[in-house]
Amino acid sequence: MLLKDKVAIVTGSGRGVGKAVVLAMVNEGAKVVVNDVDEGAAIETVEEIENQGGHAIAVIGSVADKQVAHEMVEKAVSAFGTVDILMNNAAVTRPAMIHNMSDEDWDTVIDIDLKGVFNGIRAVAPIFKEKSKGNPDSLSNGKIINVTSVAGLTGTIGQINYGAAKSGVIGLTMSAAREWGRYRVQSNAVAFGIVETRMTETIRGEKFADTYKSKIVLERFATTEDVIPGILFLASSGSNYITGEVLNISGGYHIGV
Numbered sequence: 001m002l003l004k005d006k007v008a009i010v011t012g013s014g015r016g017v018g019k020a021v022v023l024a025m026v027n028e029g030a031k032v033v034v035n036d037v038d039e040g041a042a043i044e045t046v047e048e049i050e051n052q053g054g055h056a057i058a059v060i061g062s063v064a065d066k067q068v069a070h071e072m073v074e075k076a077v078s079a080f081g082t083v084d085i086l087m088n089n090a091a092v093t094r095p096a097m098i099h100n101m102s103d104e105d106w107d108t109v110i111d112i113d114l115k116g117v118f119n120g121i122r123a124v125a126p127i128f129k130e131k132s133k134g135n136p137d138s139l140s141n142g143k144i145i146n147v148t149s150v151a152g153l154t155g156t157i158g159q160i161n162y163g164a165a166k167s168g169v170i171g172l173t174m175s176a177a178r179e180w181g182r183y184r185v186q187s188n189a190v191a192f193g194i195v196e197t198r199m200t201e202t203i204r205g206e207k208f209a210d211t212y213k214s215k216i217v218l219e220r221f222a223t224t225e226d227v228i229p230g231i232l233f234l235a236s237s238g239s240n241y242i243t244g245e246v247l248n249i250s251g252g253y254h255i256g257v
């Protein structure tokens with residue numbers, strides 16, 4: 001088991017990639033905090049985990065709200081004793097061409113997709129720092145895994161808010177890596193291309209699917225199962241000497257064809 005007795009918080013884990021990740025983490029021995037704005041989805045995920053004999057609690061609310069970030073950490077500590085892994089996964093899209101983009105769509109995406117990641121990292125800081133004090137020889141006192149996108153590496157058309165937020169997530173990942181290296185906390189990001197989730201329903205539809213697929217070196221969209229092994233690796237001790245890295249799990253979408 002890669003994550004035996006580890007405690008993980010995964011934001012936006014009521015569905016999509018986040019849900020697949022918490023189920024996989026529990027399978028590897030972790031206890032998890034399931035966060036989502038969608039209460040029904042979060043509760044369903046927790047029930048699914050409990051039905052399989054795993055340990056999970058739900059924290060409902062938006063990652064854009066710093067109180068929710070603190071609540072995730074507090075509840076993880078009171079239920080499971082600590083936090084070992086924080087995966088900042090929750091995000092939304094509000095597409096529009098630049099000239100049509102409203103302030104509201106800009107602010108919503110930046111607040112959730114970028115500030116939400118900062119809120120999570122800041123909330124977990126005292127736990128990771130405290131662990132490092134008690135464990136000067138430990139090779140890892142915490143793992144941060146931030147979810148970014150090829151859109152954050154190459155830019156994107158019709159989603160300048162999302163592209164900017166996801167580029168910001170990479171900067172934030174590297175800054176946290178530098179600031180917390182001394183605490184032996186690894187901060188890395190995963191960049192997806194196109195994963196088969198609710199977020200990509202439109203671009204995977206009949207009208208656009210072939211165009212998008214033709215940009216992917218491996219010529220297919222990712223399933224949520226495809227992205228799990230890389231995430232588990234970054235969450236596990238195998239990545240103790242890797243920090244400030246962006247792992248592209250995109251079928252080569254980031255290098256183009």
Ligand SMILES: NC(=O)c1ccc[n+]([C@@H]2O[C@H](COP(=O)([O-])OP(=O)(O)OC[C@H]3O[C@@H](n4cnc5c(N)ncnc54)[C@H](O)[C@@H]3O)[C@@H](O)[C@H]2O)c1
Nearest residue numbers: 012015016017037062063090091149192194195197198199
């Ligand atoms: N699907 C893709 O092709 C793709 C590509 C690149 C990057 N990503 C990234 O992967 C991550 C997961 O996306 P997904 O495809 O699973 O999307 P999804 O829409 O299927 O799931 C996202 C989950 O996050 C929740 N959520 C939304 N706003 C939230 C908030 N403010 N606070 C807490 N939870 C919130 C939603 O309710 C949902 O359950 C995101 O960071 C996304 O940007 C996805």
